[in-house]
Amino acid sequence: MQALGERSRQKMAMATPMNAFAVVAVISVVYLAASTAAASGGWDVADATFYGDMSGKATMGGDCGYGDLFSQGYGLANTAVSGVLFNNYETCGACYEVRCFNDERRCRQGSSIHVTVTSLCPPDPKLPGGGLCQPPRKHFDMSEAMYTKIATTPYAGSIPIQFRRVPCAKAGGIKFQIKGNPWWILVLVYNVGGSGDVASVSVRGSSSSGAWRPMEREWGQNWQITKTPELMGQALSFQVTTGDGKVVVSDNVAPAHWQFGQIFEGGQF
Template identity: 45%
Template sequence: MAFPFGALMTSSLLFLVVLSFPNVHATGVSSSWKRAAHNVIASNHLINVPKNGGRKFRTGPWKKAQATFYEGGAGSYGGACGYDDVVKDGYGLDTVALSTVLYKKGKTCGACYEIKCVDSPGCKGKSSITVTATDICPPNYGQPSDNGGWCNPPRQHFDLAKPAYLKIADYKAGIVPIKYRRVPCKRKGGIRFTITGNPYFNSVKVSNVGGAGDVVAVYVKGEDKLKWTQLKRDWGQKWETNAMLCEETLTFRVRTSDGRISTSKRVAPKGWQFGQTFVGENLGRK
């Protein structure tokens, strides 16, 4: 997988830099990606904050594609989406790396797909499984799209985490035809907000989101000085702001791709610490 950007450097005047990160799709997550980058985000201007509402996410139509698998583990299957550990972040090992056209520069991270192996002697096991998009399957332009370059644009391809793939297909099959469709995500527990950074830069990882699953906007508000502030997508489901969040009781609001809104009131108490995870209200809970 490939990471959009990450890393920060502060001085007394808060100068910012952007670093690029290596492709670690099949080899594991480099520790360097944990250092987030950011751009200055205005936090004192008035913004229109959406209210709770929206229709429930609906299952999409069946489409045809192909599926392969890749090796890894809980700590590497979520790299391109910013998930440190797909199990701890609520997704288990039934995850998938999407080809470029499906990944959409990280906007589809957290979305759920029902997949079933079809029309192949390599199919086995369950008639279908539901997986969460947590990674990217990068293009391989050195190989033809129909022979090795499975994730080259404009192909819609699913590179499943090995444990998920083995539920629907034989290991020796390697690549199998599938049918897939977007489905609502059913999660246990609430949306998780993990805050990292420092007093001058805050990175918020949003995970375990139900309903549509893919978050398109994140807002935060404090109880004291901090007014509603919209965070900026850093990459995947990592969101950033240089607003002063410290010493504030924090309320988060998220909007998913289907327009639904969830507000998690006062989930981070005053005195919260960087590295902590807070659980709020969810959509499409089990």
Template identity: 50%
Template sequence: MDPSPACRRAAAVVALLLLAVSPAAVTAVGSAGWEEAHATFYGDETGAEIMQGACGYGNLFEQGYGLETTALSVALFDEGRSCGGCYELRCHGSAYCAPGGAAVTVTATNACPANYSKPNENWCNPPLRHFDLSKPMFLRLVTDFHAGIVPVQYRRAPCARRGGVRFEMKGNRWWVAVLVFNVAGAGDVRAVAVRGSRDGKWADMKRNWGQIWDGVARLVGQGLSFRVTSGDGRSIVFDGVVPPTWTAGQSFEGKHQF
């Protein structure tokens, strides 16, 4: 028996509501639209001043990020949750914009701190959306670096990486900490869990700062597996990616990538 017109209309409304809250639907809309922000740069052409930073990454050249990076204002940085995410930017509405509408894709590797003593002068104060680029990336967008601050449009972009997701051990004999980097796809990391080869049980880790995760003890001397959930909700298990002989400072590459 066919449903009544009223039932069909109700089912259609429910379907539209489900679509509206679907993460996939939200992602598709967000990836298609441009949003307004501003951009400037810090450091020089060598990139020496953009190393390290609030995401916990070390030498950006060694880790594969290079100069294609940005610091994010407080509103965009989101207390480190945006670390590793990629953004496409284009200069928009300035006489300094490079001809042809050139765009760059950069990875969030640092934070641009707020200065609440200068609420009308600091572009990184919330709720402003601001990108503090490496100088080479800024020069791809503008004709002259003396432009200082320029209006831009931005949108999230997929991250392209070489090789698998990498794990750099940061802990010691009493506790385990790990830097998760070289993440493709969404780029940012929503959750991390660890499993020791002897314990055999998954334990959730907590974000310490940036993309450094910790909170698990008594795993020294065990091989480690990690379950990483990226910002788009996808999860990958890296089984036995870290050997029992690991020490702090060592980096290990997984066989998988998002």
């Protein structure tokens, strides 16, 4: 994945031929002026840029830990978000509808896209004011393929947008990729429908008398548990809770002969 600092520098370079201080000032005025109007329609307001190229290769990986977004079903419809939206990994997997707002010259009026949060767009201390992703700014840094669906040109720079959370529509069930070793199990949870995010994960072995063991977020949507030799050789069930409090239990989704590196498909929201 492209270095995050370099990505921020490129965003500021793209934004406008004005100097960087003027860029921040102009965008801030647009952001503040739009906030009141956006709130009345149930949408929030932010701005958006892109990184990488039309292939989307630069957006693979990311801070949510998904890895190959194509093989996992997210594809090019992905975005990094600033820290105030990322919320310490809690919105990884969340889906948003995004549309251009209040700029007929740079935006395709009436067009909107759906994107999934797959990474963090961090502030850059080398840029004035920390750049476009400095808290409390709300910012989307998406793939070029998605950006050009709402911007009139790839050279439109940082464009004003409206955004709102929407349900995630997924084909098939929640996926569990099991990694680690007999003493430490790490599970990547992805392809989550409904609210898309994951608030907690628990695991249960088929010989564990019904006791759920809570897992800890290791990073992104990778969830870990230690002291696991007793889970080896057992079928595994997972309980996934999303940020809106909904729960799906996938009973015995991994059979007793499961191996590290395998991916299993469970229930869905």
